[in-house]
Amino acid sequence: MLAIVDPQLEAFRNDVLAGLSAPIPAVPARWFYDQRGSELFDDITRLPSYYPTQVETRLLQDVMPEIAACIPEGAAVVEFGAGSQTKTPILLEAVAPAAYVPIDISGDYLEQSAAELRDQFEGLKVLPVTADFTRPFHLPEGVEPLPKLGFFPGSTIGNFVPRSATDLLRHFRDLLGTGALLLIGMDRVKSVKRLIDAYDDPEGVTAQFNLNLLHRINRELDGDIPVDAFRHEARWNDILSRIEMHLVATRDVRFTVSGQPFDFAAGSSIHSENSHKYGERGARLLLLAGGWTPLREWSDEAGDFWIILAEA
Numbered sequence: 001m002l003a004i005v006d007p008q009l010e011a012f013r014n015d016v017l018a019g020l021s022a023p024i025p026a027v028p029a030r031w032f033y034d035q036r037g038s039e040l041f042d043d044i045t046r047l048p049s050y051y052p053t054q055v056e057t058r059l060l061q062d063v064m065p066e067i068a069a070c071i072p073e074g075a076a077v078v079e080f081g082a083g084s085q086t087k088t089p090i091l092l093e094a095v096a097p098a099a100y101v102p103i104d105i106s107g108d109y110l111e112q113s114a115a116e117l118r119d120q121f122e123g124l125k126v127l128p129v130t131a132d133f134t135r136p137f138h139l140p141e142g143v144e145p146l147p148k149l150g151f152f153p154g155s156t157i158g159n160f161v162p163r164s165a166t167d168l169l170r171h172f173r174d175l176l177g178t179g180a181l182l183l184i185g186m187d188r189v190k191s192v193k194r195l196i197d198a199y200d201d202p203e204g205v206t207a208q209f210n211l212n213l214l215h216r217i218n219r220e221l222d223g224d225i226p227v228d229a230f231r232h233e234a235r236w237n238d239i240l241s242r243i244e245m246h247l248v249a250t251r252d253v254r255f256t257v258s259g260q261p262f263d264f265a266a267g268s269s270i271h272s273e274n275s276h277k278y279g280e281r282g283a284r285l286l287l288l289a290g291g292w293t294p295l296r297e298w299s300d301e302a303g304d305f306w307i308i309l310a311e312a
């Protein structure tokens with residue numbers, strides 16, 4: 001019998017089995033986003049204490065005329081991620097690009113949001129690409145000769161440790177080419193209290209989001225993790241300038257995933273996410289190291305979030 005191999009599922013399995021066996025157990029943050037995880041993240045963006053989505057959306061709206069003035073006519077907007085229902089239309093409305101190319105690993109979600117945008121923007125060429133944007137892929141035919149604007153909102157870059165973040169930015173540069181522009185959202189350093197409140201909300205939604213990773217492992221990788229033996233924790237790592245999310249064992253636990261046994265002592269943790277926060281110099285240096293020269297920077301009045309336009 002030939003088993004049907006789902007490459008996504010095998011990648012998830014590899015990451016989980018390797019991650020849980022590592023000296024500092026960790027699972028990459030990208031695996032949060034199954035159906036349930038995506039719904040929970042959507043709920044997070046509406047929490048009063050989770051400022052990034054509200055602040056970035058407002059900021060984009062406010063400075064969009066200035067941004068649009070920097071974008072050449074007839075450009076192709078290439079979004080890394082499927083696009084948000086609110087932020088993407090703000091950009092498309094103002095820039096009126098010749099083509100919009102969203103890139104996302106989840107084909108279903110991508111096609112659905114592409115259909116909505118085609119309805120909303122008559123005549124816009126929407127050319128979705130189902131791909132992992134951290135890996136090499138090709139732009140759709142006809143996009144190559146157009147001036148290009150990369151769009152990477154949401155401070156998703158913050159999920160990557162600096163070494164991977166610079167690799168990713170260089171990969172974007174290779175894909176879009178010399179002279180391309182990149183519009184990127186980056187979350188700024190702020191008081192530890194506000195940061196912790198954003199990642200450990202009183203409503204407990206972020207806790208559910210974090211714990212859903214364990215449910216997903218149980219569901220998809222034939223695991224028997226006692227989820228009630230883990231609790232959500234958000235920590236500020238000052239020297240690395242990032243919020244870390246952990247799943248901390250509240251008692252000694254033993255479980256299996258895909259037949260492989262694991263032991264976690266009470267108090268030990270699974271590191272499930274990094275969310276880096278940037279100072280002024282750090283934001284600029286990261287872009288420069290990734291091959292992008294900052295041209296313009298916009299921030300909200302409170303100084304919570306940045307939108308930076310950079311050039312390859």
Ligand code: AVJ
Binds near residue numbers: 044156
């Ligand atoms: C989608 C990666 C930007 O890091 O703030 C929200 C994910 N994690 N709450 C972030 C997240 C916990 C979010 N990003």
